Amino acid sequence: MTVTQDSAPAVPHYVPAPETKTDLEYADLAVVDLSKFADPASRAELAAIVKEAMRTTGFFYVINHGVSSEQKDRIFDIANVPFEQVSDDEKRKYNGKMLETGSYQGYKLRQYWHVDGGVRDQVENYNINRIVTQKEHPEALRPLLPELDAFARHNHFNVLHPILRLMATGLELPEESFVNIHNWDAVGETYMRFMKYYPRSEEDEAKSNNVWLKGHTDFGSITVLWSQPVAALQILSPDGQWRWVKHVDNALVINAGDAMEFLSGGHYRATIHRVVQPPPDQRGQTRLGAFYFAIPDDAVVLKPLADSPVLQREGIKRRFDDAHAPTAEVWRKGRTAAYGQSNLKKGGEKGVEEEYINGVLVKHYN
Ligand SMILES: O=C(O)CCC(=O)C(=O)O
Numbered sequence: 071m072t073v074t075q076d077s078a079p080a081v082p083h084y085v086p087a088p089e090t091k092t093d094l095e096y097a098d099l100a101v102v103d104l105s106k107f108a109d110p111a112s113r114a115e116l117a118a119i120v121k122e123a124m125r126t127t128g129f130f131y132v133i134n135h136g137v138s139s140e141q142k143d144r145i146f147d148i149a150n151v152p153f154e155q156v157s158d159d160e161k162r163k164y165n166g167k168m169l170e171t172g173s174y175q176g177y178k179l180r181q182y183w184h185v186d187g188g189v190r191d192q193v194e195n196y197n198i199n200r201i202v203t204q205k206e207h208p209e210a211l212r213p214l215l216p217e218l219d220a221f222a223r224h225n226h227f228n229v230l231h232p233i234l235r236l237m238a239t240g241l242e243l244p245e246e247s248f249v250n251i252h253n254w255d256a257v258g259e260t261y262m263r264f265m266k267y268y269p270r271s272e273e274d275e276a277k278s279n280n281v282w283l284k285g286h287t288d289f290g291s292i293t294v295l296w297s298q299p300v301a302a303l304q305i306l307s308p309d310g311q312w313r314w315v316k317h318v319d320n321a322l323v324i325n326a327g328d329a330m331e332f333l334s335g336g337h338y339r340a341t342i343h344r345v346v347q348p349p350p351d352q353r354g355q356t357r358l359g360a361f362y363f364a365i366p367d368d369a370v371v372l373k374p375l376a377d378s379p380v381l382q383r384e385g386i387k388r389r390f391d392d393a394h395a396p397t398a399e400v401w402r403k404g405r406t407a408a409y410g411q412s413n414l415k416k417g418g419e420k421g422v423e424e425e426y427i428n429g430v431l432v433k434h435y436n
């Protein structure tokens with residue numbers, strides 16, 4: 071990243087909980103070493119790894135993405151600012167208007183989402199569009215805008231775009247096929263999120279079966295999660311088991327969302343994941359996250375890229391007719407407004423609830 075820490079404003083240091091020593095059943099996830107991206111032969115190998123991961127677990131790690139461990143620690147210090155350095159009054163002033171606008175910018179304060187059994191969430195989010203000047207921010211964040219801009223650009227150009235190139239190659243499409251619909255300058259909502267989970271009462275834990283964030287698919291194309299030490303994220307494996315995602319220092323945890331599943335004709339799965347109470351040795355502590363949520367440019371119609379020889383050979387899993395395919399804008403607004411607010415109906419499978427967004431079935435898992 072371009073901003074050096076020498077010139078950066080002082081920010082209190084966030085100390086995360088130490089790594090868990092509990093023996094958990096972890097998901098076995100592939101590792102994509104981005105330092106190998108420049109070499110054409112190794113790049114082809116990476117594309118094969120990504121393709122396999124996307125068709126099985128739907129998650130993989132990225133390492134050697136160009137940010138040092140110290141720079142990563144600074145990102146988490148900054149991630150904590152919107153929660154620790156901003157008063158409740160000011161937080162309310164910058165509250166997001168998800169329900170009214172379908173846009174996810176500003177705070178999502180605690181208790182906004184319904185989880186399960188009448189229990190509401192204990193998670194605060196602060197979301198920032200990649201164009202950091204698009205909206206005003208709380209005072210404490212303003213001196214940090216150059217670093218937030220550098221963080222967004224790093225995610226976009228050094229992480230998202232290389233991954234999208236590997237994913238296009240995996241479908242035997244021209245390498246820029248996905249990059250061309252994830253423009254930095256186009257109208258669209260690709261954004262950063264900082265997210266802080268607070269410990270919950272025993273009563274809430276019991277009523278919601280220790281689920282902190284209901285099982286869901288992300289609605290965009292690619293999610294970049296900056297790995298952090300508090301174990302709580304689980305993914306639903308193809309065999310129907312929930313498995314934990316293991317922390318890898320300074321790695322990124324990558325998964326695909328609905329938009330990528332639609333564009334790839336089902337070849338790249340939007341994997342269901344959830345957040346649960348951490349293991350006993352990490353309880354009673356906060357859990358701070360940093361993310362980059364990529365969504366295709368607003369105008370992109372989310373129908374399968376049928377030029378792909380892979381889709382032609384192996385078929386397309388359709389969620390809707392091409393004629394009814396939503397644009398990225400319609401899809402993200404529909405899902406953003408509904409998330410945690412809509413009245414979910416009991417679905418056919420056990421523990422699954424359902425809703426329709428723009429005529430497309432969306433499932434939520436407890
Ligand atoms: O906190 C996490 O580890 C995952 C959060 C998540 O899945 C989301 O915000 O979509």
Ligand SMILES: [Fe+2]
Pocket residue numbers: 286287288343
């Ligand atoms: Fe998610």
